[in-house]
Each structure stands twice: as C-alpha cells, then as structure tokens.
Amino acid sequence: MYSLRSSGRSLAPCWRLPSRSLSIWNHVPAGPPDPILGITEAFKADKDPRKINLGVGAYRDENGKPYVLPSVKAAEDRIYNAKADKEYLPITGLGELNKLAAKLAYGAESAPLLEGRIASTQSISGTGALRIGGAFLARHYPGVKTIYLPVPSWGNHTPLFRDSGLEVKGYRYLDKKTIGLDFAGLKEDLAAAPEKSIVLLHACAHNPTGVDPTPEQWAEISDIVKVSIQVSVSNARLFPFFDFAYQGFASGDTTRDAFALRYFVSQGHNIALAQSFAKNMGLYGERVGLFSVTTSSPEEKARVDSQIKILVRPLYSNPPLHGARIASTILADSLLSAQWEKEVKGMADRIISMRNELYNHLTHDLKTPGEWGHIKSQIGMFSFTGLTTPQAKALGEKAHIYMTSEGRISMAGLNSHNIKYFADSVDAAVRGTL
Amino acid sequence: MVAVCQWKQIPLAPPDSIFHLTVAYKADPSLQKINVGVGAYRDEDNKPWVLPVVKKATGILLNDPTLDHEYLSVTGLPEFGSAAAKLILGSNSHALAESRVVSVQTISGTGANHLGALFLSRFYQWNGPPVVGLSNPTWSNHDAIFKNVGITPVDYPYYNPATIGLDYNGFLAALRNAVPRSVFLLHACAHNPTGVDPTKKQWTAIADVMLEKGHYAFFDCAYQGFASGDLDQDAFAVRYFVERKVPLLICQSFSKNAGLYGERIGALHVVSSTAEEGARVDSQLSVLQRSEIGNPPSHGARLVSLILNDPDLFEEWNRDIKTMAQRIIAMRQELYHLLTKELKTPGSWEHIINQIGMFSFTGINPSQCQVLLAKAHIYLPTNGRISMAGLNSKNIRYFAESLDKAVRGTL
Numbered sequence: 017m018y019s020l021r022s023s024g025r026s027l028a029p030c031w032r033l034p035s036r037s038l039s040i041w042n043h044v045p046a047g048p049p050d051p052i053l054g055i056t057e058a059f060k061a062d063k064d065p066r067k068i069n070l071g072v073g074a075y076r077d078e079n080g081k082p083y084v085l086p087s088v089k090a091a092e093d094r095i096y097n098a099k100a101d102k103e104y105l106p107i108t109g110l111g112e113l114n115k116l117a118a119k120l121a122y123g124a125e126s127a128p129l130l131e132g133r134i135a136s137t138q139s140i141s142g143t144g145a146l147r148i149g150g151a152f153l154a155r156h157y158p159g160v161k162t163i164y165l166p167v168p169s170w171g172n173h174t175p176l177f178r179d180s181g182l183e184v185k186g187y188r189y190l191d192k193k194t195i196g197l198d199f200a201g202l203k204e205d206l207a208a209a210p211e212k213s214i215v216l217l218h219a220c221a222h223n224p225t226g227v228d229p230t231p232e233q234w235a236e237i238s239d240i241v242k243v244s245i246q247v248s249v250s251n252a253r254l255f256p257f258f259d260f261a262y263q264g265f266a267s268g269d270t271t272r273d274a275f276a277l278r279y280f281v282s283q284g285h286n287i288a289l290a291q292s293f294a295k296n297m298g299l300y301g302e303r304v305g306l307f308s309v310t311t312s313s314p315e316e317k318a319r320v321d322s323q324i325k326i327l328v329r330p331l332y333s334n335p336p337l338h339g340a341r342i343a344s345t346i347l348a349d350s351l352l353s354a355q356w357e358k359e360v361k362g363m364a365d366r367i368i369s370m371r372n373e374l375y376n377h378l379t380h381d382l383k384t385p386g387e388w389g390h391i392k393s394q395i396g397m398f399s400f401t402g403l404t405t406p407q408a409k410a411l412g413e414k415a416h417i418y419m420t421s422e423g424r425i426s427m428a429g430l431n432s433h434n435i436k437y438f439a440d441s442v443d444a445a446v447r448g449t450l
Numbered sequence: 451m452v453a454v455c456q457w458k459q460i461p462l463a464p465p466d467s468i469f470h471l472t473v474a475y476k477a478d479p480s481l482q483k484i485n486v487g488v489g490a491y492r493d494e495d496n497k498p499w500v501l502p503v504v505k506k507a508t509g510i511l512l513n514d515p516t517l518d519h520e521y522l523s524v525t526g527l528p529e530f531g532s533a534a535a536k537l538i539l540g541s542n543s544h545a546l547a548e549s550r551v552v553s554v555q556t557i558s559g560t561g562a563n564h565l566g567a568l569f570l571s572r573f574y575q576w577n578g579p580p581v582v583g584l585s586n587p588t589w590s591n592h593d594a595i596f597k598n599v600g601i602t603p604v605d606y607p608y609y610n611p612a613t614i615g616l617d618y619n620g621f622l623a624a625l626r627n628a629v630p631r632s633v634f635l636l637h638a639c640a641h642n643p644t645g646v647d648p649t650k651k652q653w654t655a656i657a658d659v660m661l662e663k664g665h666y667a668f669f670d671c672a673y674q675g676f677a678s679g680d681l682d683q684d685a686f687a688v689r690y691f692v693e694r695k696v697p698l699l700i701c702q703s704f705s706k707n708a709g710l711y712g713e714r715i716g717a718l719h720v721v722s723s724t725a726e727e728g729a730r731v732d733s734q735l736s737v738l739q740r741s742e743i744g745n746p747p748s749h750g751a752r753l754v755s756l757i758l759n760d761p762d763l764f765e766e767w768n769r770d771i772k773t774m775a776q777r778i779i780a781m782r783q784e785l786y787h788l789l790t791k792e793l794k795t796p797g798s799w800e801h802i803i804n805q806i807g808m809f810s811f812t813g814i815n816p817s818q819c820q821v822l823l824a825k826a827h828i829y830l831p832t833n834g835r836i837s838m839a840g841l842n843s844k845n846i847r848y849f850a851e852s853l854d855k856a857v858r859g860t861l
Binding site: 039040041043044045046047048049050053064072074082083084088091092093096099101102103104106140141142143147156158171175176177179253268286294298299300301302303309310312316318319320322323325326329330331332333334335336337338339348 | 457458459460461462465469488490497500509515520521524556558560564573574663709712713720722729732734736742743745746749
C-alpha cells in the first residue's frame with residue numbers, strides 16, 4: 017500500500033509561494049564543462065583558416081575529413097537490402113556480434129572462448145562497456161572494490177568508475193622526464209596495491225600518452241598481478257580489467273594489438289574486457305562495443321550473464337541495433353573482414369607516417385630544442401607531445417591549434433597539408449616565439 | 451591450466467519476465483501458438499512491421515554522401531531533441547517559446563526513465579527520503595529503474611480490478627495524502643499494462659491536486675500516437691500539465707510509434723522555470739550521461755529527426771501511425787464482438803473496447819493465465835495483460851475461444 021503520508025513535521029510552506037512550482041531547479045549548479053569536448057567547441061568557433069583540431073580522438077583522412085570505411089559502407093548497403101526488421105535485441109545484445117567480437121579480441125584459439133566460459137554483453141561502445149564493467153564489479157567483485165588507473169588515463173575513466181561505485185586510485189605510468197613508461201614506478205605501485213584490488217590496463221595505444229609496455233614488460237606486469245609463478249591463480253593478487261579501444265589501430269595488426277590481453281588469459285588470469293569499435297571501424301556515434309569477463313565454466317558464465325542482464329535492464333533495456341549489425345556483418349564475412357583489416361591498417365599507417373614526418377620536421381628541419389623521439393615511439397592515435405599547459409594554451413590562442421591542456425594531440429588530425437604549419441608552430445611555442 | 455571460480459558466489463538471477471515469455475514462445479512448436487506478451491507491434495500476418503516512412507528515411511540517409519558515423523554530442527542530435535520536444539509539447543508551447551525545455555537524447559524510453567530518475571536522485575530537493583509514486587500496476591521495469599538509483603518506489607492506487615477501470619478516488623486520495631513535493635510517475639497515455647487512462651476531466655482534477663501539493667510529475671510517454679491514432683490528442687495530458695505549470699519532466703520513446711524498437715531512440719525533456727536554469731540542468735544531465743554512455747547512438751536519432759523535420763515524411767508517419775492504431779482498435783472491437791455476441795463469455799467485456807493503446811488488462815486471474823499458457827499455447831504474463839498487436843484476423847477467433855474456455859474453466 018502507499019505510504020506517502022505527511023510525517024507530521026511542520027514544513028516551511030515555501031511550496032505555497034506562487035513561483036515555487038517553477039523554481040524547482042534553482043539550486044542546481046552549472047556542471048563542469050567536459051575539457052575534451054570543450055576543445056572542439058573552441059575549434060568550431062575559430063574562424064582562422066589555418067586552424068587545426070587535435071583534440072577529440074576521431075580519425076581524419078588526408079584531407080582532414082571523417083572517414084567512413086568502405087567495408088562499413090558495404091555492410092550498411094547489405095543490411096539495407098536484407099530488409100531486416102527493427103525488433104529489440106536481447107538484453108545482452110546481438111548474439112552474433114558478441115561471439116565474433118570476443119573471437120576478435122581473445123583469438124579463435126583462446127581456451128575460455130572455445131570452452132564457452134566468456135560472459136559478455138554488447139555495450140554502448142567502450143564507455144558503456146567500462147560502465148557496465150564497473151557496475152558489475154561494484155556489485156559482485158568479491159575482492160577490494162578499488163580500481164587502480166594509470167596516471168594519466170583517459171579523463172572519463174575517473175568519473176565513470178566512481179559513479180559506478182568503485183573507489184578510484186592511481187598507479188605511476190608516465191615518466192614526464194622521458195615521456196616514456198615509468199616502469200619501475202608502475203611495478204612498485206602495483207606490487208604495493210592491496211591484494212585483490214582491480215587494475216585497469218590499457219590493452220594497447222595508451223590514451224592519452226601513446227606509451228605502451230613492451231611484450232617483455234607485459235610479461236613482468238602479468239607476474240606482479242599474479243600471486244606467484246604457480247600455475248593456479250586462485251589467489252590472483254590483482255584483478256585485471258583491460259580497456260581495449262584501439263585494436264588494429266596501434267600497430268595496424270589486430271592480432272598484434274591483442275597481445276597483452278591474450279598473454280594474460282594464456283597465463284591463466286581471469287580478466288574483464290571493455291572493447292570498442294568506435295575507432296577501428298569508425299563507428300563512433302553508432303556506439304558499438306562489448307563488455308566481457310572470463311569465468312571458470314559454462315555454468316558460471318550463465319550465472320554471470322544473468323547478473324549482467326539485471327544490471328543492463330534498468331539502465332537502457334537492450335543495446336542499439338544498427339552499429340551492431342554493421343560490425344557483425346563485417347566480422348562474419350571473411351572477405352569483408354579481410355577488407356576491413358586492410359582499412360584499419362591504412363588508418364594506422366597514415367598515423368605512423370605522420371609521426372615520422374613530425375619527428376623529422378622537429379628534429380632535422382627545425383632542430384626544435386628538446387628530445388622528440390617519443391613522437392615516433394608512441395603508439396596509436398594519441399601522442400603526449402611533452403608541451404606544457406601554457407604552451408598548449410598559447411598554441412590555441414596564437415596559432416589556432418587545439419589540443420588538450422596536458423599537451424595530448426590526436427595524430428589523426430595531422431595531414432600533409434597542415435603538418436608543416438603544426439611543426440613550425442610547435443617549434444615557436446617551445447622557443448617562446450609564438 | 452585450471453580455470454578458477456572467480457565468480458563462484460554469484461547467484462543465478464531470474465530471467466526478465468517479459469523477454470522470457472518470448473523465448474518460451476519461440477521454442478514452442480505448436481502451430482496455434484499466440485504471443486500476446488511483448489508490446490511490439492505486429493501486422494496482420496503477425497510479422498514485425500518496419501514503417502514505410504522509416505524505410506524511406508533509411509534510404510535517404512544511406513544515400514546522403516555528407517553523412518558519417520561521427521560522435522553525436524553528449525546530449526545527442528540537436529535537431530532530433532528540438533523536434534522531439536515540439537512533438538510532445540506542441541509547436542505553440544510557451545515553454546518551448548521561452549527556451550525553458552531541456553532535451554537530451556536517450557537510449558529510448560528506458561534510458562530516459564533512468565536518466566530522469568538519476569537526475570532526480572542527485573538534484574531533487576526531497577521532502578523526506580527519496581520516494582516515487584508508481585501506479586499500481588505499472589510497467590514491470592519501473593520498479594528496478596528507480597531502485598537502481600536509490601529512489602524507493604511506492605504504489606499509488608490506479609487500477610480497480612472490480613471495475614477493470616480507473617480507481618479514480620483512490621488515485622486522488624493518494625495525491626492528496628502524500629507529503630508536499632512528492633514525485634509521481636504518470637503515464638501520459640495508453641497506460642501500461644492496463645490500457646486504462648484518465649479522462650480529460652480527470653486529468654484536470656489530478657493537475658489541481660498536484661499543484662496544490664507542489665508535487666512533481668514524472669511523465670512516461672511511450673505511446674504518443676499509438677493510443678488514439680492522433681499525436682496531438684495523445685499529448686493532451688502532458689501539454690495540459692505544462693500549461694498549468696506543474697513541475698515536470700517527460701520520458702519519450704519512439705520504439706512503438708516509429709517502430710524503431712531496437713534502434714533505441716528516445717528523449718528526456720525537463721521543463722525548467724527559465725532558460726538560464728535550463729542551461730544548468732542541461733549541463734548536469736550532460737555530466738551524468740557522459741559517465742554512463744559517452745554519447746547516444748546516432749542512427750535512430752537521424753531517422754527520427756528526418757521524419758519529424760520533413761513535412762512530407764511527417765505526414766507519411768502520421769498515416770503509418772494511424773495504420774497501426776486502427777488495426778489495434780479493430781482487433782479490440784473484433785475481440786469484444788466475439789466474446790459478447792458470439793461466445794457470450796461470462797463477465798463484462800466493455801473494458802476491451804474502452805481501454806486504450808497496445809495493451810489490455812483482460813481481467814483474468816493468474817491461474818487462468820497459466821492455463822492459457824499450458825493448454826492453449828497462448829503467451830501472456832500472469833497479470834492478464836495482452837498485447838492487442840499480437841492478435842490478427844487469423845488468430846483472434848482461436849484466442850477468443852481459448853479465453854472463453856479459460857474463463858469458464860473448461861480449457
């Protein structure tokens with residue numbers, strides 16, 4: 017029965033005032049603007065023809081335009097001609113996609129995959145996968161509900177995990193002096209993290225730095241995450257949660273980019289994985305992703321699946337159809353899939369060539385003060401340039417070049433038309449002559 | 451390598467009741483089976499129906515060389531949000547003219563309900579512990595949506611089983627007895643699951659009490675156009691409350707009226723007192739949405755935006771909606787005729803033609819539902835709700851006869 021009865025307390029009758037019913041949200045403060053999205057706003061407002069947007073991580077082609085992958089277009093045409101319906105997907109999404117996406121990430125030979133032990137749900141791209149993962153861990157993880165993020169990490173990780181109910185801490189990652197990996201610091205911090213905490217690992221193409229561990233370093237990290245080098249990981253020290261937003265985008269090879277997570281799985285770790293098809297299929301706005309977690313048996317997988325559904329249903333019931341069909345169509349067709357892999361390589365190669373060109377301009381042509389090797393050694397869409405916040409700000413205001421205040425640039429925003437202007441401007445910023 | 455029971459303490463959760471029905475239906479080999487469970491429209495041949503206007507719009511999008519798959523903004527496609535607001539509020543709405551409406555694209559109606567509930571849980575100035583009044587009964591997912599964000603659902607009287615109609619006095623009493631500034635979830639039209647809607651006069655009285663008590667209206671609008679076949683008529687309650695200045699938000703879904711179920715397209719509209727206040731509300735909704743989904747899915751938004759903003763497509767959509775609404779009304783009339791005139795089934799069956807929208811609360815009890823399931827291969831939830839869209843000229847006689855036998859106890 018309803019029980020919304022007055023408690024008998026005397027209430028200040030502010031609700032009787034004529035305007036009261038309208039000023040419900042008077043007290044709501046303005047929310048903080050999103051720093052990354054704010055960059056695009058500033059870029060859009062800028063009228064200078066030389067302007068360059070190096071803010072948001074979305075791929076751009078040689079002409080600075082968004083790139084709709086031909087394999088994606090082909091898949092869309094196929095879907096349209098198949099005259100498929102628009103019925104609700106199951107709560108955990110398009111089954112075909114879930115299978116194929118898991119195969120792409122874990123590898124066709126992966127034991128948990130072959131043994132039917134991977135619980136998964138299609139998600140609202142990578143963000144949604146991380147969020148479902150965070151909520152799942154907050155509710156069901158039997159260990160310490162603290163997640164350790166590399167410092168720095170993608171800006172949205174912290175509010176996302178906090179809001180899902182986990183405590184958020186950091187582990188050393190970037191060495192600001194070398195603009196490379198602070199491996200000693202990383203190892204120390206992970207070894208010191210309380211047993212059974214959760215550790216977030218960027219599977220490849222670390223965002224925002226572009227600094228990735230080597231395979232040898234990954235092997236060492238795997239060992240720290242285990243309790244010992246014993247075969248059984250029943251007492252795994254830390255729970256690894258991989259964020260995998262750039263498969264194929266890092267090296268140009270989807271298999272190579274999956275090395276770290278596959279290595280961990282082969283070492284017997286139980287992992288959670290957040291996968292995104294935003295970048296590697298250019299499906300950004302269609303929101304296609306997968307959250308998965310390895311379990312010990314098909315029976316355990318069924319239980320975990322059922323609990324994931326309980327999480328999803330009151331949030332959004334079931335995930336969107338269109339992008340899932342596109343991704344599934346591509347992955348299910350060997351020709352289309354091969355074509356896609358080539359297109360991803362094409363994107364990765366263009367980015368790598370931009371890295372090389374920028375490095376050459378700065379080091380050989382302009383002889384810009386400082387060491388710029390990190391531009392070439394960093395991996396993926398982003399580069400931590402090493403520019404300071406005042407330098408980044410000056411570049412925005414004086415040169416109409418937009419990047420994050422921590423000096424992160426999206427390499428995809430560079431092309432043969434603007435790279436010289438960019439290099440010249442960076443040179444001037446570093447010399448203080450902008 | 452021995453895999454270890456990481457998750458051994460996790461229990462098996464019960465399957466979702468509505469989707470579970472469909473799974474069972476699909477597995478049933480019987481040729482006579484009928485699914486009147488899930489509220490998804492079916493055509494005369496019991497097939498999903500992609501609206502002709504949606505097919506047209508899809509072709510337009512596909513052939514538009516300027517379109518890509520780039521991220522939408524956090525609050526979605528602006529042309530979609532403003533057109534969706536206009537649709538529910540009416541193009542001559544003062545709230546719109548004064549820029550007091552904040553519109554956020556959401557993952558369909560569920561996403562809007564969640565985001566609206568989440569926003570209230572963070573920012574509503576609760577008069578006591580956070581509580582929301584939900585009609586008894588209501589959509590099966592409402593309870594979990596609110597509990598999930600820390601708001602306790604509390605029933606208010608709505609359905610009267612004795613009359614198979616609205617418990618109007620009970621409803622008003624609940625509004626009057628609640629502490630001031632309580633939050634009440636109201637179904638804008640075509641109440642789910644009962645199909646019982648207040649009359650215009652009753653809505654007026656409900657608004658009166660809500661204003662008196664300073665209550666907040668949480669409108670759930672999943673069937674605009676689907677109830678009467680007329681988009682404006684179905685928006686009456688929402689528009690009336692907005693004009694009366696009842697504080698409110700609106701959850702809007704295009705799943706049913708545009709047949710876009712799986713594309714997940716909907717919106718949350720929060721009406722504020724000023725444009726400036728609205729900007730602050732918008733910024734906070736952005737923060738919440740960003741940390742959950744980043745930004746909403748593009749395809750459904752582009753489809754609906756195209757349809758709403760192009761006069762010819764909008765007209766065509768109106769016709770497609772009428773097609774669906776009229777077929778449902780025809781099924782209601784046919785079922786009523788079969789039960790009362792041909793089979794002379796015991797009981798009163800007026801409610802079949804009085805109830806509105808996709809669903810009908812038949813008035814049968816749980817054991818009669820079980821019997822229909824077990825003996826007649828008719829799939830419906832135990833509350834006796836049927837989706838009229840699951841009926842067609844080929845199966846309606848078998849359905850009526852089975853229902854008749856279930857009522858008589860002779861199945």
